[in-house]
Amino acid sequence: MAWRAVVRSSVGTRHQKQQQPCQDYGKYCILNHQDVVVGAVADGAGSAKHADVGAKLAVETVITIFREIVRSPQPKEPLSRPLNGKEARKLFSKIVAEVISTLEEKAVQENYTIADLACTLLVFVATPDWLAAMQIGDGFMVVGLPGKEHQLLFQPDKGEFVNQTTFVTSAQALDEMQVNVVSGSQKFICASTDGLERVAIRMSDWTPFPPFFKPLEEYLWETPEPEQDDQYIQNFLASERLNARTDDDKTLLLCLYAPT
């Protein structure tokens, strides 16, 4: 058994019209002999001048930190033991602090303000037996456990109004950070930015919409090499049917623990 994963972002029609770049970014890495998968997605704030730079830098920083954790000699077998809620919060707080200081350095270097790099951030680390995740701002993460309904890990963090959220660069980012630890053998993970929220989540009670997630999960089951064999995801993200429903940037990060 091993993790297989794929991530794709696609620019929204609104940004296309305004000739703006895609301000979403997502990345994952598979560590520890295929047993650990780490993923991160970020959505650059529409109001931020260099949102695309901020989102990419935030995600790359997270992935680098996890690679370093695994490489470091201490503890002997990093991430081999499930984190409890408190440990997970500590780990993610440290990661967010590093993300913020990396963004600050970038801002100084390029003569930007930190707000020019504002973005949301969703991160997870998963083994076959447990998953720890965090979220700052909106977007969503859904996990599938065998024999159970798909589960939404966090309610997107929204203010009273639909166009408000928290960013990693906000003063209260760490206070607003949501953390969740799930034990049990989750098989399927989907992390996404808010561009897909309205089509994937039923917002009246914040439940994942199964007919949205099941085909994505099936696709991963049937696709041993999703990074090479990504036509299905590309077709979906580019489909007119989808872009009639959302004009925002969209990101799909999908993982499945499957037989090799």
Added chain:
Amino acid sequence: MPVGLPEFAENPENRCPVILLLDTSASMAGQPIQELNRGIGIFKEDLLKDTQASLSAEVSIVTFGPVKLLQDFVTVDYFTPSPLIADGVTPMGQAIEYALDLLETRKATYKENGIQYYRPWVFLITDGAPTDSWQRAAQRVREGESNGKFSFFAVAVEGADMNTLQQIAPPERPPVTLKGLDFSSLFVWLSTSMKRVSSGKIGEAVPLPPVGWGQINT
């Protein structure tokens, strides 16, 4: 390959509520009320041209005096207010409080139904001076505005008591004097602003179009 592409959850449209709070006191009789009626017609037509705005914007009209709900919140395709008739005094304080209560009720309805919404707009148009006590209304306007509960716009038509209006309108958004009776330009501006707000995105401060129809009084 999977049977098909992912199917979509059906969610209600995000809503963008706006209350037109209109002075229909006797002094508005004649050309002002005619132009205002025409302006509202233009507002509707212009909003209908934009698919997203016509799905999202919900408009209601409160007139004074007496204070009356002329049109409860509806999306523009259902927006068919009866023509305004100028008559009566100017209970502006009561009208503002009525409008703010109406807004709270609407927000509660949204919440009960899992509908997400943008920051509401209250749009006051007057040519007079309040004939009732307006201090409490002014306080609610200022508190609501500074807490980000709604955006309050005050538009003065010639003859309005600017001194009082400046005390009612939030300091961050001072009243605007309409140039002559150019309600058409005002309502095209309002419609354009609604289109921008209803296509607005997370965290985006929506830049409003320039106020060509009036003079901002700071």
